[in-house]
Amino acid sequence: MDVKDSPEKHDNTTLxxxxxxQFAPYLMNRIMGRYNAAMQEEMAKLGLTTPQMRSLAVLSVRDGILIRELAVFAVVQQSTLSRALDTLAQNGxxxxxxxxxxxxxxRIFLTDSGRAAFQRLWPHMSDAYQAMFAGIDADEKQAFVGTLQKMLKNIRKHDF
Structure with missing residues (x-):
């Protein structure tokens, strides 16, 4: 369902x-901003940008997908992704x-070098992810992730 087709009406409440x-999009942006900032040092050590890191992460799970699918999963505009992939390919x-x-x-595939680069980055990604959930029990985390999945389904434009 597209946002404009949402059954809920605007309630005239201001931000x-x-x-x-209390505004979820703001909170989500702050959280992702902090997550990305936490990853900057490790990405820099590997010579990676955020779009490149996201691409390697997605490909580590869904190797060999189409570029247009990678753009969606990596949450990167296709023009930005194209430049990121050029550099990743040049670097092997x-x-x-x-x-x-x-x-x-x-289709885009990880090389052995790409998989090794991601494996060096993954522990740092995992640590940053775990830090986000510090003090949150497993049931609360599962409910939160379930809510995010429902929200994504409500607004996504693709079947994946």
Missing amino acids: GEVGLD LVRRQPDPDDSRAT
Whole structure:
């Protein structure tokens, strides 16, 4: 369902009345901003940008996907992703391969070097993830992640 098709109506409440500390998009942006900042030093050591790191992370789980799918999963605009992939390919971390079913489409695969780079980054990603959930019990974490999954389903534009 697209946001504009949402069954809920605008209630004329202002952001000031809601408050930033009660506005979920603001909180999510702050959380992701801190997560990304926590990753900067480790990414810099590997010569990676945030779009490159996200691409390696997605490919570590969904190797060989189409570029347009990678853009969605990595939450990166396709033009930015294209530049990131150019650098990753030049550095030997990914390889492009034409899709066997559609000559216009390209699939992206991690190379052994790309997988090794991600494996060096993963412990830091995991530590930052765990830090976000410090003091939150397993049931609360599971409920939160379930809520995020429902929210994504409500607003996503793709079937994946």
